[in-house]
Each structure stands twice: as C-alpha cells, then as structure tokens.
Amino acid sequence: MNSAPAAIPVRWWQPIDTPYKTMNFHKYIDKYKITKDSIFLLLCIFIVSCSDNPEETKAVANKPITLEQFDSLHRDNSKFLKGQDLKAYILTAQTISTNKNLDTPFGTLSYDKIIAYDFEGSEEPYPSVLDKNLKFVPVILKQQALTQKQADKILSALTKKSTYGEATAACFNPHLALLFFKDDKFKNAINICLDCNYLISDVEIPAETQLKINKGKKNEYAITGFTKTGKKAIIDLCKELNFYYGEIGSR
Numbered sequence: 001m002n003s004a005p006a007a008i009p010v011r012w013w014q015p016i017d018t019p020y021k022t023m024n025f026h027k028y029i030d031k032y033k034i035t036k037d038s039i040f041l042l043l044c045i046f047i048v049s050c051s052d053n054p055e056e057t058k059a060v061a062n063k064p065i066t067l068e069q070f071d072s073l074h075r076d077n078s079k080f081l082k083g084q085d086l087k088a089y090i091l092t093a094q095t096i097s098t099n100k101n102l103d104t105p106f107g108t109l110s111y112d113k114i115i116a117y118d119f120e121g122s123e124e125p126y127p128s129v130l131d132k133n134l135k136f137v138p139v140i141l142k143q144q145a146l147t148q149k150q151a152d153k154i155l156s157a158l159t160k161k162s163t164y165g166e167a168t169a170a171c172f173n174p175h176l177a178l179l180f181f182k183d184d185k186f187k188n189a190i191n192i193c194l195d196c197n198y199l200i201s202d203v204e205i206p207a208e209t210q211l212k213i214n215k216g217k218k219n220e221y222a223i224t225g226f227t228k229t230g231k232k233a234i235i236d237l238c239k240e241l242n243f244y245y246g247e248i249g250s251r
Helices: 025-032 036-049 054-062 067-073 083-092 148-158 228-241 244-248
Strands: 113-119 140-145 164-166 176-182 185-193 198-201
Touching (some): 083 113, 113 228, 228 244
Antiparallel strands (some): 113 176, 185 198
C-alpha cells in the first residue's frame, strides 16, 4: 500500500481558504480537543494543588505562567550562550561583502556580516533565533561568523530552484539560523528546520516558491520543502561549523 504524501503546512503565500485538514497536526487537535489554553489551565491547577499557602495559591491561580517561563524551569542554562556574549560577538565578527553575482534576493541585499547560530528551536516558544522584540532566544548553543566563501556558497544554494520542491512537515523546530548584519545592525533572518524540511526567511526567496500546486487557481500553494541537493548544502555548511545538522548528517 502506498503511503500518503506528507502534508504541506500553510505558509504566508498559501490562500487562507486552503483546507486546514491538509495539516497533519490538526487531526490530533480535533481528536483530543487540545488547546494551549487547556495546557496552561492544567499546569496552573497542578501548581496550585502543590501549594499549602492560600495566598500563594491565589497568586499562582491569578497569574498563569507562559510557555517561555515553563521552558526556563526545565532548561539547563549552563550549556547555552549568554545574551551579552551573543551581542559582543556581533561587534567582533569578521566582515564580508555582498556578492552581487548571487540571484535574488541576496545579490541586492546589503550586509557585511552573516552569523550562523546553532540553537534548540521549537514551534513554541522558540520558532526563531530572535524573539518578537529582536532579542536572542535563551537556547543558543553555538555561533560562528561565515567567511566570504561560506556565505557565497550557502546563499547561492538557497537561491537555486533545485534546492526546493519536496514535501514539508506540519511543524517547525529549527536548529540553524543565519542572521545578516550591516554596520552591526540586524537586517535579515533565515531560520532552517531540516526535520520539517523548510526554512522561514524575513525576505522572500523566489526560488523557494517556484513549484506550485493548482497554479493559477484560488487554492494555489507552493511546494517549498528541501530536495536532497538543498539538504546537502545545509548539512555541508553545518559540518564545517560543527553544528547539530552537520552531526546528524554524518550518521
């Protein structure tokens, strides 16, 4: 029996009326009626039940903790880089130049530094190496500025049509991010998840959306998953940097 094709997540270019049933995770939500609110409620009830102090119980009940706070309670912070060290590194990272021979968008994007980050991302609460306030998330393991050769090679791969065109998973747990800087100021971010098989970029990468299903129709959407060629380019970079995706790519 042929296995069912992998579901494709709804992305910013996919019409909002695309049937949500194409997303695998919804079947679990539908079956078990799981919501974030219900998870928070159960967590708060558990915390309250462990307290013998009525005032403490009342305070906890009135102030549910966030996913970030819950994560911090169970995280080994000793293995992660500190925010001050991450900021300081930006100032000392080696500079490179925009390669105008690269295809859109990187050939015209202004940057003088690209720093790669190895981090323990998750769909919630850390789907990006930067939070909504453009601050580093507290789960970064390693950082490394790219050389001109490394930057040109990976950016060239990310702009090629041959890098994209396979299925993706309905999740996003990135372990690699590329941040672009100009005069030590943040310009652009690319977060990459090989397990879920796609990336999310602040600037549109035309090659990523070149293969479309139902092209020209109301329910048109793109097939954005990495091909074997695309995965190899990412894994090769991570091997050079001694990052997580380089390690799993060698297994």
